[in-house]
Amino acid sequence: MPEPPASQADYPHWFQMAWVSMDARTRDMLVRRHHDQTLEAIGRAHYLTRERARQVIRDAGQCLLVIAKSMEKTWCDQLDELFHDTVAVADHALTEIFPDPGGAARYALLHTLGYQHPRTWAGVQRAFWTREPKLLATLLGELAANAPYRPAELRFRATALGIPDALPIEEIASHGRSPLVQNDDGAWVRRNARGRDVAYLWLAEQGGPRTADEIADALGGEGRAVRESLRRDSRFRLIRPEGTWALTEWPHDETADYGTAIDAVLDVITELGPISKRRLIQEVQRRYPVSLSRVTQCLIDDRVGITADGRVDLVERGAAPLEDSEPTRPSHVALDAAGGILGFTLTIDADLLRGSGVIIHRWITWYLGLRQAPMTRAFDLTELIDPFAPATITTPLDPPGRLTITRNTSAAQISSLRVHATSMGLSRNCRLAVVLRLREGTAYLRHACHAEACPVRERLHPPTGSRTPSP
The missing domain is CATH 2.40.330.10 (DNA-binding pseudobarrel domain)
Known part of the structure; x- marks a missing residue:
């Protein structure tokens, strides 16, 4: 018997109406695809070839998109606003726009629009959606490249790079395929540079130059091996004639004597501002070696603001102060x-x-x-x-x-x-x-x-x- 026509009373939301307006066979194929069944398996279930199953699923997604656009005009703007300025959005955040307990309708529509589940070291994150999968991979790569991190720093640094708070970054970072690994004290270090990263954290905690033998005594090892290891890493520099090792990011004779990154930012803006954000970052990094994310963090300093044309300048010269944007509230x-x-x-x-x-x-x-x-x-x-x-x-x-x-x-x-x-x-x-x-x-x-x-x-x-x- 054919299905009775859907009524507004049975399905009060337009998205539910759009879904049930499609025939049961098509919906079943979309549900199976949502549950990761292969095209071959879906075709066998409906007596179709693999290629024909692919065509039906593709056409069904296009049909659902047309129906959705004909029934409601505002959801496209809502979707754009949700993904604005973020690389990934949790699936549950989309349920208000597309209520769909099973998830198959939402999956079909978003795939048709070009959205994907992001891929990470820990595999596909099916609880999230992205329209820029390569950007998330780039950000994760940058997060790993900027290691090491103290135990509490990983999520903070990930957020500063633009990785959403909701993404399970500790779970992703601790996966067996991750380039990061957690040290005995909980610090996050690079798998292929573990010793040098531990030395970096120890030296940063000391706050001043130390000899290779002192580093070796503190961390375990042999002074000569430590010297050779640090020599190959651009984050460390040898201070002569003392023969001690320092972090490259620490101010030294060849650079201006800035105490912190914000000192460098203020000096550059005072001298060159108003200045574009891109040029500010380049100039600060030239004068005072520091990461891109650290310069970006300095923009919420109460002395720094944005001009009407989008450049960075001092608040005392009329720039509008910037405020920290709202992050996603964490579960704890x-x-x-x-x-x-x-x-x-x-x-x-x-x-x-x-x-x-x-x-x-x-x-x-x-x-x-x-x-x-x-x-x-x-x-x-x-x-x-x-x-x-x-x-x-x-x-x-x-x-x-x-x-x-x-x-x-x-x-x-x-x-x-x-x-x-x-x-x-x-x-x-x-x-x-x-x-x-x-x-x-x-x-x-x-x-x-x-x-x-x-x-x-x-x-x-x-x-x-x-x-x-x-x-």
Whole structure:
């Protein structure tokens, strides 16, 4: 029996109507293709040759496109806006424009329009769409080429390059075919330059030149081998007559004595501005070796702006200040319905326990209104909460502590949490939740491990009846 005609009541959205207006056989072929069946398998199911199945699927996509354009005029503009200035969009972000629980209709339409699932080292990312697959591959290649990264830096650097926040970058980077690999301390280094990348991070942490023997002693190895390795890497330079090794990016005698990248940016704009962004990057890199992404980050400095014709100039000369654009909110950040309580989780790692500021996701500073650099917002830290104690223990802080969240050009940060994490008895790999009460200007910290996965729960709260060993 033929299918009854579709009604608006049965399918209230125009896209659903467009889908059901196609015959059942055609829809079945599109569904099979969406589920990665081969053309041969689809042809056998419908008694067609492989070539004929390909033609039917191609024509069906074109037909769906024509029907969609005849039923609704605004979706093309909505799609363009969604993909504007981003290299990939999550499939779930398209469900408002194209509601389609099975996904086959959306898949057919987007493929007809030339959109693809992006390919990465970890294979095809079927949960995402791109219209510039080569650009994403280029950005991932640049991300790998710019390594090494400290544990918290990978996502931040990926976002700075234009890789969407929603893309599972840690999963992609840790795949067996990735040119990156995670070191024992969590740092991301290049698979084929592991030793030199570790030396780079160690030297950067020291903050000044060191001998090859000192580097070898710190990292394990032999001084002569370290010297030969560093000699082949343009990121390192030998300082004579001292015989020490420094990072090329550090200022030295042949270049202007800039303390930071923003100093170089301001100097170039003051001297040459208004200046195009492209020429600014070239001139800054000539004077002060630094990455393209680092120069781009400096554009949200509160002294830098954009002129009416799109060039970069100083705000004091009339340029309009630039603001940090809204990134995708990450899954580890939560917001209550009223928007007054914001929480996020952190993993206790070596950087946090060392006592330095902790890098956080820049969506947090964006939501807090810290959209230029430098900008800060402080919260009174009122209590520490341990939900695993026999009765939930809240430790009031009197006087309150102080948490400061800062948006710098290079990163978003929260002030040191080492003292508080230590006082709560937390150790590496524990999870810590930071909860901000935005209207009151207060905050509290909460031990956020899952009970069965907490590294220290049994040490802090032994089961009832167990004996704690004597010291």
